[in-house]
Structure formats: C-alpha cells, structure tokens
Amino acid sequence: MAKAHDSGKTPLSAQDEVPAEVMEALVALVQRMVAESGDPIGFDARQWLNRWLRGPVPALGGRLPVEFLHTPDGVVQITRILAGMQTGAYQ
Numbered sequence: 001m002a003k004a005h006d007s008g009k010t011p012l013s014a015q016d017e018v019p020a021e022v023m024e025a026l027v028a029l030v031q032r033m034v035a036e037s038g039d040p041i042g043f044d045a046r047q048w049l050n051r052w053l054r055g056p057v058p059a060l061g062g063r064l065p066v067e068f069l070h071t072p073d074g075v076v077q078i079t080r081i082l083a084g085m086q087t088g089a090y091q
Helices: 020-037 045-053 072-086
Strands: none
Touching: 020 045, 020 072
C-alpha cells in the first residue's frame, strides 16, 4: 500500500509529476491572476495550484488537470481553464 504524504493523498506517480518549467509557468499565471483580480496577501499560488491540479475538474469531464500537463496541447488546455477562472467562468 502506498504511503500517504501530508496532504492525505498517495505519493505522486511519475505520470502525476508536473514538469518543472510547466509548473513554474502555471504558478506565475495564478500569481498574476490573483494580483490582478484578488487579494494576493497570504495567498500561496503554488500550494493552491498543487491542490487544483490533483482534483477533478468538470471542464475536463471530471479528470485531473495534472493528467494533461505532459503534452503541449494539454498545457494550453489547462492554461485556458485557469485563465477562464479569472473572468468567472465556472470550471
């Protein structure tokens, strides 16, 4: 049985690991969105993004966003979904 880490979830498989350059770009996007439209004080973009990437998203048919981050088209799709959140689009 896999050992759970702090979040209560099982450790990430190789498929669930987000490429570093993709993660940094997405963190920067979330930080910018919150700075433009929210209250960035005390907001941890990386922590929020890590949780969001590993939870089911209706716009993806209930799949996990992390599943899409290993292809350029998937990264574009996830970026669009995140950007849509800033305008209030329900995901």
